[in-house]
Amino acid sequence: MLVGRSHECDNPGWVRRLACCSDPAFDVSVSSGEIDAEVRRRLRSGNPLYQIHADLIRALQQDLVITQMHCDVCAVTAADVERTGACALDARQIALSTSSIEGIFDSIRLVARALGVEKRGELDVVAM
DSSP: OOOEEOTTOOOSGGGGGSEEOEEESSOOSSOHHHHHHHHHHHHHHTOOSEEEOHHHHHHTTOSEEEEEOSOTTTSOBHHHHHHHTOSOTTOEEEEEOOSSHHHHHHHHHHHHHHHTOHHHHHHHHHHO
């Protein structure tokens, strides 16, 4: 059961009804040049790019948190979540990274394995 999402997760439309567990840590309504400059400044200074709503995540009583490790700028990473202490001690965390169709299939398998439904994950991959 999915209980939360990042601020960037909006597809399919029904996920927008889930609790939003992150936000950009700065104004993203400015020009792309200003965003780029702010991202570079934050990366140099070690300031976060994302605000993680740790209290909300803990309140959701999740047992699995899915992040990404493909890009430190594009979306919330495992390090972003860990930095806040948002995960309960017994919550597992997996980080997905892919740059190919096969990588997407591997990520589906990884999530299925983490959820204890490996056969379902493999059936989903085969069906694609």
